[in-house]
Amino acid sequence: MAREALTLSNVNAFYGDSHILHGVGFALTEGHVLALLGRNGAGKTTCISTIVGFLTPKQGDIRLFGEAIGGLSPERISRLGIGLVPQGRRIFPSLTVRENLIVARQRERATTKPWNVERIFELFPRLQERHAQFAGTLSGGEQQMLAIGRALMGNPRVLLLDEPSEGLAPLIVAEVGRTIKRLKEEGQSIVLVEQNRQLALDVADQAVILNTGRCVFAGEASEVLNNEELIAQHLGVYHAH
Numbered sequence: 563m564a565r566e567a568l569t570l571s572n573v574n575a576f577y578g579d580s581h582i583l584h585g586v587g588f589a590l591t592e593g594h595v596l597a598l599l600g601r602n603g604a605g606k607t608t609c610i611s612t613i614v615g616f617l618t619p620k621q622g623d624i625r626l627f628g629e630a631i632g633g634l635s636p637e638r639i640s641r642l643g644i645g646l647v648p649q650g651r652r653i654f655p656s657l658t659v660r661e662n663l664i665v666a667r668q669r670e671r672a673t674t675k676p677w678n679v680e681r682i683f684e685l686f687p688r689l690q691e692r693h694a695q696f697a698g699t700l701s702g703g704e705q706q707m708l709a710i711g712r713a714l715m716g717n718p719r720v721l722l723l724d725e726p727s728e729g730l731a732p733l734i735v736a737e738v739g740r741t742i743k744r745l746k747e748e749g750q751s752i753v754l755v756e757q758n759r760q761l762a763l764d765v766a767d768q769a770v771i772l773n774t775g776r777c778v779f780a781g782e783a784s785e786v787l788n789n790e791e792l793i794a795q796h797l798g799v800y801h802a803h
């Protein structure tokens with residue numbers, strides 16, 4: 563039976579006195595892609611920050627394959643197997659592509675097929691071509707590939723992607739979509755935060771919608787795709803280009 567890779571139950575999180583997440587709960591099934599959707603300010607990034615330990619939940623439970631991780635340090639959580647591709651990519655601009663990957667390496671977890679620089683270059687041949695180039699000189703799409711590669715170097719059991727398509731041209735966005743599908747084929751469990759609803763629902767199995775810090779939907783991604791009412795109420799209008 564499929565296991566729960568990441569489970570949030572009744573998570574409440576604050577920035578100072580501002581109560582941002584109100585009883586958020588959902589479960590990512592192992593090997594699935596879960597699209598975390600919602601308008602600007604709905605609490606998606608706050609949710610990611612709470613999972614990775616940048617923010618301590620005031621209440622609630624967060625589990626990685628059954629092990630409680632809520633409130634642990636970001637370093638611990640990362641070592642236990644949560645990988646993050648942060649919003650805005652955050653690569654090291656003055657290190658080369660290869661160096662960016664090498665510094666992201668972590669002590670190997672017992673996995674059947676650990677990631678290494680060679681495997682990342684197989685996944686992204688473009689990065690191999692540019693391996694000696696300073697990362698700051700890469701295009702936005704290449705930087706996004708590098709950010710994903712850096713997260714994979716930690717052999718995450720769950721990979722969190724925060725708005726990977728942000729600021730990228732449509733052709734590159736499609737490539738990001740193909741990358742996510744390929745990682746899923748390899749069994750990677752993924753939480754995908756996206757403003758680009760079409761991309762997210764195209765690759766996702768599951769979907770969760772946040773509205774002002776509350777979960778207003780959790781179910782199959784296909785249930786959201788054609789649910790005009792749900793979309794109008796919680797996601798606004800999306801203009802496909």
Ligand SMILES: Nc1ncnc2c1ncn2[C@@H]1O[C@H](COP(=O)(O)OP(=O)(O)OP(=O)(O)O)[C@@H](O)[C@H]1O
Nearest residue numbers: 577580582600601602603604605606607608609757
């Ligand atoms: N550091 C902070 N201090 C105080 N309030 C914050 C902080 N960061 C975010 N917020 C507030 O928390 C709420 C949720 O923001 P969050 O960034 O999680 O939303 P989001 O769904 O990720 O939206 P976006 O797509 O704009 O990133 C917003 O009302 C925002 O103003």
